[in-house]
Structure formats: structure tokens, C-alpha cells
Amino acid sequence: MLDHVETMFDNIPGMLKKLKKRSYESNMTVFREKNQMYFAEITDYVDGQENKEGACSEIAGLLADAAEKRFAGSNGKIKARQQADLNFFMIYYTFPAILLTENENANLIAQSLCDEWGKRFKNSNISYTDYDSIYNTFNEKILGIF
Numbered sequence: 001m002l003d004h005v006e007t008m009f010d011n012i013p014g015m016l017k018k019l020k021k022r023s024y025e026s027n028m029t030v031f032r033e034k035n036q037m038y039f040a041e042i043t044d045y046v047d048g049q050e051n052k053e054g055a056c057s058e059i060a061g062l063l064a065d066a067a068e069k070r071f072a073g074s075n076g077k078i079k080a081r082q083q084a085d086l087n088f089f090m091i092y093y094t095f096p097a098i099l100l101t102e103n104e105n106a107n108l109i110a111q112s113l114c115d116e117w118g119k120r121f122k123n124s125n126i127s128y129t130d131y132d133s134i135y136n137t138f139n140e141k142i143l144g145i146f
Contacts, residue, residue, distance in 0.1 A: 001045065002059075006066040008035050012089050021138035024092070028131065031093050032100065043103040052105055056112035063094075063113060064120045078121065087126050090117065095128035 015027045032039075042059050049055035067086055071078045078086065095110045103109075110128045118125040 002038060002041060002062050002066070005038050005063065006070040008038060008063075008094070009067060009070050009086070009089065010034075012085050015093065016085060016088055019092070019138070021135065024135060024138060028093060028096065032097050035097065039097060039101050042098070042109060043101050043105065046105045046109060047103070052108055053112070056105070056109050057116065059109060060113040060116035064116050068120075080123070083121055083124060086121075087117075087124050091126055091128065092134060096131035096134060099128070099130045 015031065019027075045059065046052055046055045068076075068078065071082050071086065073079065090113070095113070098110050098113075099106045114126055114128055
């Protein structure tokens with residue numbers, strides 16, 4: 001299940017660099033298109049299970065494993081700066097993309113992933129919100145300068 005899901009974390013620096021309303025919108029579109037198969041697999045799996053919470057925990061573990069596999073150094077730990085970027089990436093892209101599936105279990109999936117992320121990674125007690133809430137926090141111009 002979720003073969004090669006670690007590719008979901010491709011280009012994190014590029015997707016977080018100089019984020020503005022327009023770039024966030026286009027980045028999210030590309031991210032969702034590239035990873036729609038994973039989000040469909042996740043929601044289909046949870047939908048097909050009787051124990052939804054257990055299925056969500058399993059999915060959360062697989063995604064955290066993929067992040068560790070991709071970013072952990074030889075000591076088995078992820079560097080603090082990389083972890084901070086991963087946390088922002090999860091908040092800005094992964095959680096909103098899960099919620100944008102509009103699956104009835106999307107909130108449960110996102111919450112399970114937040115819980116696992118907080119347990120698994122140091123200084124990673126993160127939470128989630130939807131795409132529109134994040135998108136509406138961006139301003140095109142700050143004091144008319146940019």
C-alpha cells in the first residue's frame with residue numbers, strides 16, 4: 001500500500017519558497033495532480049475498513065515512515081531545519097489536500113496524521129486546517145510594497 005509515497009515530499013524547498021497567494025494556489029494544484037493517486041488510495045482504504053480509526057492510524061504510520069525514510073540521516077534522525085520544513089509542508093499542502101478530497105473520513109485521516117506526526121517527530125505538535133483558510137491568509141501585497 002502507498003508504494004513510493006515518499007515522492008509526495010519532492011521539491012519541498014521549492015514549494016515553500018516565497019509563498020504568496022498565487023504561487024500557493026498553483027503549487028497546490030500541481031501537488032494534488034501529482035499525488036491524487038495516493039489520496040484516492042488513502043481514502044478508499046479507510047472507507048473500506050470497519051475500524052476507521054485503526055485504518056487512519058495505519059495510514060498515518062505509513063506516511064510518517066515515508067518521511068523518515070526520505071529525510072533521516074545516518075543517525076536515524078531528521079535534522080531540525082528539515083523537520084520544520086516538513087511540518088510546514090504538511091500544514092500547507094498535505095492536510096489541505098486530504099481535506100479537499102471531501103471524503104467523509106478526511107478529518108479523521110488528518111487528525112490521525114497530526115497525532116502520529118506529533119508522537120514521531122521532535123517539536124512537531126502540528127495541527128491542520130483546510131485549503132481556503134490558508135489561502136485566505138495570504139496577501140498579494142504587504143503595505144502596498146510587493
